[in-house]
Structure formats: C-alpha cells, structure tokens
Amino acid sequence: AQSVTQLDSQVPVFEEAPVELRCNYSSSVSVYLFWYVQYPNQGLQLLLKYLSGSTLVESINGFEAEFNKSQTSFHLRKPSVHISDTAEYFCAVIPTGGGNKLTFGTGTQLKVEL
C-alpha cells in the first residue's frame, strides 16, 4: 500500500515570493509521482509528473518538483508566485506495476497575497 503526506495544510505567501510545498510518500513498491492542482470550484488538473529519467521535472507555468528517492520526497517549488497560483495542490502516487489508483495526499492550500 502507498501513503502520501503533505504536512502543510495551508501556505500563505506574498506575490513574487518563492514557495515550496512539501510531499513525502511511503510505498513498498516503485511509484510514479504526480502533482495535481485544483483551482476554486474546479476539478483537478495535472501540474507535472515524474515517471523516470531526470529527477527534476517542470511545468509550463513555472513550477518544478524534484524526486528524491532516498528521502522519498517530491517537493513542489516555484521561485516567484503569482496571484493566479492560488489553489489547492495535491501530491499523488501510483504504483509503476500497473493499475490506475492514485493515492493522494491531503492537499496544501496555497494562498498568494498582494
């Protein structure tokens, strides 16, 4: 079984400041890792994912996440946030062996303030 821990339920930050949203996972098998974002009153949409290769993955809107196998972490970062980044962010994992059950963390609410 897999589990995902997002210790920060809320992260307030000022616009143009850097931010890091933390994600740690536990699994007895290899997993793929995902970050999904949920804007207010919308469904989730994929932000980025790590499947293999370079441990640093990037999204089109400036977020990046780094897979650290030894620390079982997949933290999400952005060097300079914008008001429009205000949303809830979910880290998720899925076994590499197949299936489509995503195991989600409890989410981190990012609130960007002026």
Next chain:
Amino acid sequence: EAQVTQNPRYLITVTGKKLTVTCSQNMNHEYMSWYRQDPGLGLRQIYYSMNVEVTDKGDVPEGYKVSRKEKRNFPLILESPSPNQTSLYFCASSLDRSTDTQYFGPGTRLTVL
C-alpha cells in the same frame, strides 16, 4: 473539446432516497474512476473501471455501486444515501497505463440530510 462531464453539479437529498450521479468522457479512455473529496482527507478512490463491464472496489466502496455498460459512461449509484456520504465527488478518466494523466470532471457536491 476533450472533457469529463458530471451531472448534477449540485444535489441536496434526504437519507434513503436513491440517486445516480452520471459521468461521461469523450476521449475514448479505458480507465474511469470515482473519488470523493473530504476536508483533511484529500481524495479517496471509491470504485474504478478498467473497461466495459470490468469494475473493482477502491478504498471506500461501502454504500456505493457503479456500472460500466458503455465505454464513455460510468455512473455512480447511491442506493440508500446517508449523511456520511455528504461530500464532493469527482469522476476521472485516463488511457490505459498508470503513467497516463487522469482527467477529472468538475465535481458534484452532494448533501444528504
């Protein structure tokens, strides 16, 4: 436009009154899932389907039923809703591999009185 649609978006009902939440995708995806989202618990999978007539339980299947008679549709059925099923429900679909992105519907907010 590629999308997952859910209906209704909002529903208030009473305990014991059977209801169905519909889900439809137009991307010819094999996999479909239902999740519920509760504060402090994130999203938990209720049921999933790998193809027509193939369904299986997720983490929290009690009190729910599903069916997959057509590839595009995956309705969620609550035969006797209870207040602890008050939640935000999401349908999702993906191609056929765990590496594939899951596409989520807009959500259905259900209140059971």
